[in-house]
Amino acid sequence: MARKRIGELLLEQRAISVAQLEAGLSAHRKSGQRLGATLIAQGAITEATLAGALSQALGMPQVDLAAVTPEWAAVHMLRARFCEQHDLFPIALESVGGRRQLVVAMSDPLNVPAVEEIEFTTGLKVSVRVAALSAVRGAILRYYHKVPVATASGAAAASPARPAPTARPRPAVPAKPAPAAPEEDDEEVIVGEELPPGETTQRTSLAELIRTREEQRKQKREQSAAKPKPASGGGVLDDLDYLFGQAREDPDRVEELERKFWALMRIMARKGLLTNEEFSRELDDEDKPQEG
Numbered sequence: 001m002a003r004k005r006i007g008e009l010l011l012e013q014r015a016i017s018v019a020q021l022e023a024g025l026s027a028h029r030k031s032g033q034r035l036g037a038t039l040i041a042q043g044a045i046t047e048a049t050l051a052g053a054l055s056q057a058l059g060m061p062q063v064d065l066a067a068v069t070p071e072w073a074a075v076h077m078l079r080a081r082f083c084e085q086h087d088l089f090p091i092a093l094e095s096v097g098g099r100r101q102l103v104v105a106m107s108d109p110l111n112v113p114a115v116e117e118i119e120f121t122t123g124l125k126v127s128v129r130v131a132a133l134s135a136v137r138g139a140i141l142r143y144y145h146k147v148p149v150a151t152a153s154g155a156a157a158a159s160p161a162r163p164a165p166t167a168r169p170r171p172a173v174p175a176k177p178a179p180a181a182p183e184e185d186d187e188e189v190i191v192g193e194e195l196p197p198g199e200t201t202q203r204t205s206l207a208e209l210i211r212t213r214e215e216q217r218k219q220k221r222e223q224s225a226a227k228p229k230p231a232s233g234g235g236v237l238d239d240l241d242y243l244f245g246q247a248r249e250d251p252d253r254v255e256e257l258e259r260k261f262w263a264l265m266r267i268m269a270r271k272g273l274l275t276n277e278e279f280s281r282e283l284d285d286e287d288k289p290q291e292g
Contacts, residue, residue: 006035006054006110010045013053020044034087034108037133047132054109055130063105063129065089065139077102077122080144086114089139091129100124105131105139113266120263123256209279214262221258 007025010016016024016039024039031038039045045053055062074090083089088111092103102124106114109128118126138149265279 004057004110006050006108009057009110010039010050010053013057015049015053016044036108037087040133047134051107051130051132058109058130060109060128060130063091063131065091065105065131065135070139070143074102075143077124078104078118080140082114082117083140083144084137086111087133087136088114089131089136089143093124094127096125096127101127103127103129105129105136107131107133107136116263117267120260120267123260210262210265213279217258217262 007016007021011018011021020039020042024035024042024044027033027042028035028038033041036050040047040050051062054060068091070089070091071093074093077093078088078090086106087108088104088106090102090104094101094103102118102122104115104118104126106128107130109130115126115128118124141147142149
């Protein structure tokens with residue numbers, strides 16, 4: 001997935017001006033609301049403009065959630081709270097090349113951390129569709145909270161019908177976002193959010209270190225693919241076998257386990273559960289030749 005930000009894409013598509021982006025960024029940093037939603041609230045763009053620009057720039061198909069009946073098997077793969085936090089909605093399970101994928105409608109398809117977390121927790125590859133923000137929130141209300149929602153397109157479904165008597169007393173579509181404390185994990189650079197150019201933090205530097213190590217591992221694995229493997233190697237793969245309870249005879253399984261490992265590292269880094277020193281120490285120790 002492209003590692004650009006929404007602001008950059010909208011500028012490239014000439015959907016907004018530099019002045020509008022700067023105003024949006026200023027309001028976004030104060031409110032904590034996602035930049036796309038902020039620009040819509042300011043009247044700089046419409047939901048249709050945002051979805052169309054993202055779809056065209058990223059080469060991702062759009063989906064009209066009002067015209068789609070989601071698969072309940074897909075809906076049950078994700079929790080309502082997670083969907084509300086990231087403004088996304090699971091709509092289907094599909095098979096591509098013999099492997100199952102989870103189709104997810106996202107108002108912010110550049111939210112890579114959310115995609116990675118879905119892939120880690122479900123074990124499925126995510127296939128992203130671009131959808132309007134109000135449609136995503138309306139689908140969450142309708143299918144997770146059983147709250148009737150008007151299907152009129154374009155207007156914000158944020159004024160959905162009041163909960164029916166049998167519905168939960170507190171319909172939970174967050175008016176984005178919750179107070180700053182719960183969103184503390186998102187204070188760092190998340191693709192789709194904005195920080196001043198060149199600004200880094202401890203967590204963002206760790207994220208870059210993890211990406212670098214991951215690429216080094218891939219290159220090392222590719223270079224040694226033709227070499228005979230020792231009967232017992234130890235190291236990261238054995239740890240993955242133990243962690244996920246999987247055998248590693250199948251090369252595809254090895255690749256899947258390594259992908260889960262790196263996704264877990266990125267999640268831990270974003271949540272502040274891992275430091276640069278801890279990560280480097282463990283990886284460096286694992287790289288040392290085993291004695292005996």
